[in-house]
Amino acid sequence: MELVYKGKTKDVYKLEDGNVLLTFKDDVTGEDGVFDPGANTVGLTIEGAGRSGLRMTKFFFEKLAEQQIPTHYIAADIERATMTVKPATVFGKGLEVICRFRAVGSFLRRYGAYCKEGQPLDAFVEVTIKDDDRNDPPITKEALAQLNILTEEEYAILEPMTKRISTVVKDELAAKGLELYDIKLEFGRDAEGNLMLIDEISGGNMRVYKDGTYISPLDLEKLVLS
Amino acid sequence: MELVYKGKTKDVYKLEDGNVLLTFKDDVTGEDGVFDPGANTVGLTIEGAGRSGLRMTKFFFEKLAEQQIPTHYIAADIERATMTVKPATVFGKGLEVICRFRAVGSFLRRYGAYCKEGQPLDAFVEVTIKDDDRNDPPITKEALAQLNILTEEEYAILEPMTKRISTVVKDELAAKGLELYDIKLEFGRDAEGNLMLIDEISGGNMRVYKDGTYISPLDLEKLVLS
Numbered sequence: 001m002e003l004v005y006k007g008k009t010k011d012v013y014k015l016e017d018g019n020v021l022l023t024f025k026d027d028v029t030g031e032d033g034v035f036d037p038g039a040n041t042v043g044l045t046i047e048g049a050g051r052s053g054l055r056m057t058k059f060f061f062e063k064l065a066e067q068q069i070p071t072h073y074i075a076a077d078i079e080r081a082t083m084t085v086k087p088a089t090v091f092g093k094g095l096e097v098i099c100r101f102r103a104v105g106s107f108l109r110r111y112g113a114y115c116k117e118g119q120p121l122d123a124f125v126e127v128t129i130k131d132d133d134r135n136d137p138p139i140t141k142e143a144l145a146q147l148n149i150l151t152e153e154e155y156a157i158l159e160p161m162t163k164r165i166s167t168v169v170k171d172e173l174a175a176k177g178l179e180l181y182d183i184k185l186e187f188g189r190d191a192e193g194n195l196m197l198i199d200e201i202s203g204g205n206m207r208v209y210k211d212g213t214y215i216s217p218l219d220l221e222k223l224v225l226s
Numbered sequence: 227m228e229l230v231y232k233g234k235t236k237d238v239y240k241l242e243d244g245n246v247l248l249t250f251k252d253d254v255t256g257e258d259g260v261f262d263p264g265a266n267t268v269g270l271t272i273e274g275a276g277r278s279g280l281r282m283t284k285f286f287f288e289k290l291a292e293q294q295i296p297t298h299y300i301a302a303d304i305e306r307a308t309m310t311v312k313p314a315t316v317f318g319k320g321l322e323v324i325c326r327f328r329a330v331g332s333f334l335r336r337y338g339a340y341c342k343e344g345q346p347l348d349a350f351v352e353v354t355i356k357d358d359d360r361n362d363p364p365i366t367k368e369a370l371a372q373l374n375i376l377t378e379e380e381y382a383i384l385e386p387m388t389k390r391i392s393t394v395v396k397d398e399l400a401a402k403g404l405e406l407y408d409i410k411l412e413f414g415r416d417a418e419g420n421l422m423l424i425d426e427i428s429g430g431n432m433r434v435y436k437d438g439t440y441i442s443p444l445d446l447e448k449l450v451l452s
Contacts, residue, residue: 092339092340109360110365111373112360113360114319114373114374115373122372124372125368133339134337134338134339137336138364138366140352141366142352143350146347146350147337147341148340
């Protein structure tokens with residue numbers, strides 16, 4: 001089993017059958033010892049964080065499979081904290097596709113002159129490029145095409161797919177009295193070049209509130225899967 | 227004559243006939259005493275800078291009028307460093323619409339992982355919001371609509387109009403052996419709600435090179451109008 005990539009919160013191995021194995025680590029992103037899913041650096045290690053993220057990911061990817069939404073998910077082994085997925089190629093050096101239901105985080109930091117914190121947004125989709133050195137800048141679909149990262153045709157598939165996936169997650173959370181404020185997804189191309197959801201869907205990818213109070217990723221897993 | 231706005235490089239007065247008078251000041255934007263059109267603060271005063279910017283603006287607005295491109299321009303008085311324009315309402319608190327022919331400036335700072343300095347771009351249009359406190363963040367057409375700054379229909383007029391204006395400027399410069407790298411425009415709505423170009427077009431709004439060397443705004447005016 002060949003290690004192909006050591007990530008901040010996951011390692012990636014190539015399997016002999018051509019599939020890929022992701023190992024979920026207990027390292028979480030954050031700053032100054034505080035778990036912050038939006039941060040770019042690994043801040044601390046929380047025992048069980050890897051398995052917790054994997055349980056959430058398994059739960060949501062299986063929900064998406066029921067809806068015939070294409071993802072890279074094949075199977076999860078909670079005990080070993082591993083997930084088997086289809087191989088994917090990412091767009092450029094990786095994109096983050098964000099769906100926003102309320103104005104918080106980087107949207108609020110950028111556009112605070114035109115919105116209030118927590119103001120409802122209409123499943124608003126935006127893309128940022130993964131580039132720690134440049135603070136993950138936002139990018140338009142025209143710039144994605146101009147820089148040969150994603151074609152306009154692919155964007156036209158990506159945007160509604162992001163809204164559809166995010167709405168599935170939002171509805172699952174709403175059924176448990178939880179409100180999704182925003183969620184960050186990653187996409188890739190499968191062997192045939194078709195778009196599919198990749199990476200994970202866990203508390204680390206989203207901001208969820210209950211009665212106006214932010215729910216941390218580990219607490220969220222208990223509320224969703226209990 | 228009522229002062230309605232004191233800007234960094236221009237003051238704005240309301241005329242009794244309903245039109246607006248802009249006075250071009252000798253203050254230029256920059257940092258540490260160096261003229262930098264991209265800067266957000268007034269860095270220094272250069273005698274004659276106001277008239278120089280006005281001469282360029284008159285030249286380009288008259289070229290645009292020949293092409294029936296709508297602008298706020300009515301007349302210019304070089305001696306007094308004033309320009310009479312139609313009244314306009316801006317989008318939100320003001321937008322900057324940039325047309326890029328080469329990757330430099332904030333585009334390169336944001337997307338340097340995907341492009342080289344000076345790489346050709348295809349009259350690439352992007353919008354930033356005027357917000358000094360937030361460093362003029364870029365914004366997508368979807369976010370402009372979401373925040374009620376500009377409708378998608380208005381954007382569909384704005385984008386080709388930006389390319390058309392920028393190409394007029396590019397061609398004028400090319401005829402003098404100069405190359406336009408990027409240009410920053412401002413638009414507003416006229417009394418009937420139609421889009422028109424406002425503000426100015428001078429060296430302070432663009433990056434121009436000659437044989438690979440950057441030409442400063444004051445030198446540019448001499449080269450263009452000589």
